[in-house]
Amino acid sequence: MKEQGKIWMNGKLVPFKNAKVHVLTHALHYSTAVFEGIRCYSTPKGSMIFRLPEHVDRLFSSAKMYSMKMPYSKKQISGAIMKTVRNSTLKECYIRPIVYYSYGMLGLTPTSNKIDVAIACVEALQEYTQAGKIRGTRCRVSKWLRIDSRSQPMQAKAASNYANAALARVEALTEGYDESIMLNYYGKVAEGSAENIFLINDDKIFTPPLSAGILPGITRDSVIKIAKAERLSVTEKNFDVEDLYSADEVFMTGTASEIKPVTEIDNKSIGGGKPGRITLQLHKIFIDVVSGKDKRFFKWLTPV
Numbered sequence: 001m002k003e004q005g006k007i008w009m010n011g012k013l014v015p016f017k018n019a020k021v022h023v024l025t026h027a028l029h030y031s032t033a034v035f036e037g038i039r040c041y042s043t044p045k046g047s048m049i050f051r052l053p054e055h056v057d058r059l060f061s062s063a064k065m066y067s068m069k070m071p072y073s074k075k076q077i078s079g080a081i082m083k084t085v086r087n088s089t090l091k092e093c094y095i096r097p098i099v100y101y102s103y104g105m106l107g108l109t110p111t112s113n114k115i116d117v118a119i120a121c122v123e124a125l126q127e128y129t130q131a132g133k134i135r136g137t138r139c140r141v142s143k144w145l146r147i148d149s150r151s152q153p154m155q156a157k158a159a160s161n162y163a164n165a166a167l168a169r170v171e172a173l174t175e176g177y178d179e180s181i182m183l184n185y186y187g188k189v190a191e192g193s194a195e196n197i198f199l200i201n202d203d204k205i206f207t208p209p210l211s212a213g214i215l216p217g218i219t220r221d222s223v224i225k226i227a228k229a230e231r232l233s234v235t236e237k238n239f240d241v242e243d244l245y246s247a248d249e250v251f252m253t254g255t256a257s258e259i260k261p262v263t264e265i266d267n268k269s270i271g272g273g274k275p276g277r278i279t280l281q282l283h284k285i286f287i288d289v290v291s292g293k294d295k296r297f298f299k300w301l302t303p304v
């Protein structure tokens with residue numbers, strides 16, 4: 001990550017190096033933070049933010065699930081995101097807004113602590129290894145289960161979900177894989193450590209429903225809408241690891257990873273070990289969409 005530009009903190013743009021928090025910040029001790037990952041793409045009509053209103057809506061709904069009172073309106077947060085991106089002068093970037101309980105009381109109860117908001121934008125997030133990009137992603141089914149939604153609201157993009165995800169990610173990387181696939185408490189496939197997951201059989205697309213305890217991914221939603229516009233069948237349904245092993249194609253979706261083909265799971269090759277035809281078709285359309293080349297979905301882009 002290049003240490004450059006300015007970070008928006010509670011209404012002010014501050015130099016990168018000065019964007020600091022106190023060591024007694026509540027969120028640092030108790031994970032009381034919600035955040036977003038948003039992307040800005042370069043298009044022939046200038047830089048555009050992909051699905052900005054949906055990301056801002058999800059940030060607010062994540063905060064609501066944790067009873068955090070947002071100190072700014074959606075309009076103010078969208079404006080602050082635009083201001084931060086414009087100030088960065090980056091044509092393409094990854095944007096990270098975060099809302100967190102600041103310092104004050106050190107005990108567990110966060111509610112008397114101030115809620116702070118910061119927005120950073122960085123050049124790119126390396127979620128996709130170069131090797132994975134060339135040969136497709138090699139996954140391992142994690143021994144760590146995705147946290148159950150009866151334990152905490154998994155539809156919130158909350159920092160507290162990510163220690164669990166990081167365990168799974170590190171486990172996969174340590175064992176020589178690119179990414180992990182996490183199951184839920186029912187033994188059904190949930191999602192990757194930072195991506196949603198899809199499988200394709202006989203040209204039909206399947207993905208776990210939100211009730212599997214997954215993040216309502218905005219890329220997931222985009223892929224479902226793109227596939228339907230292409231008259232492909234998409235069904236939300238629970239499935240087992242065995243369904244992944246025997247699938248014709250598997251791919252993952254996320255803001256940082258976009259659409260990444262999975263070509264191996266637990267050392268079993270998927271679809272002959274090569275990215276599948278429909279995965280590549282969806283990937284091509286997705287790239288056209290985010291680069292402003294597909295008129296059908298131009299409405300998903302907000303000019304900076």
Ligand code: PMP
Nearest residue numbers: 194195196215217218219254255
């Ligand atoms: N699941 C998890 C656990 C994630 O962290 C992410 C990345 N935000 C996703 C799915 C994909 O969501 P999105 O497409 O909105 O980036």
